[in-house]
Amino acid sequence: MVLIGLGAAIIFAFAVEAMTGFGSIVIALTIAALFMDIQQAMLLLVPLNLLMTSVMVFKLRAYIQLNLLAKQILPPMLLGTMIGALLTPYFPAQLTKVLFALLIIWFAGRAIWQASAMPLSKPVQLSVIGGAGITHGLFASGGPLLVYAMARSGLDKTSFRATLLTIWLILNSCLTLWFLISGQLAGQLGHFLMLAPCVLFGALIGNYFHHIINQTQFLRLVFITLLLLGVLLCLTALWQW
16 A cells, blocks of 8 residues: 555656656655655655656756756755765654655745745855755755755756756766665665556656646646645654654
């Protein structure tokens, strides 16, 4: 039953990322954390994310903004991700859930009520991107903070999607390598094979809707869903704590 629930979460979450360029792991973890351990879910979701992003990055390679990646995004994100990965063993499971839920609530609420946020200064932007790296190392979900930081980058929808997918491919490749070296992926192959079709199905749905649906309206619905799930996750974690 756990894998069925995770599979359904993957289809929805990966459809969102295929459409927009972000959101797969943060959404899937939000749902999965309601019925399974968040660290166990992350061990499955990070490698599965590579299945989709590697293919989509190759297809969208002409739209990737390499200069933006190399100078403004990757350096603080990579540093933050390493810090977050090293901090993971020191965070109690329930505290991690509460912090993760608060992150979701903050970002989703801001996206709903302050969609036209002012541009960030360079120092603040770098700090937020570094924070996105830390949350990516802790929860494999730096997307909310990074998207918030880069929302005023001026990229068109396709370039924005392609550039973000490239970031997740690079960072999740590093995290997957870390999981392999530390032995955390031992015995997970069967689960990967069972969940891989869900990744493909979600990616096909999301890519289809990317071309036919109003992205602003769709994202608003996603953020409302995230906000509700974040509140539910926070209350559940606090009750168990």
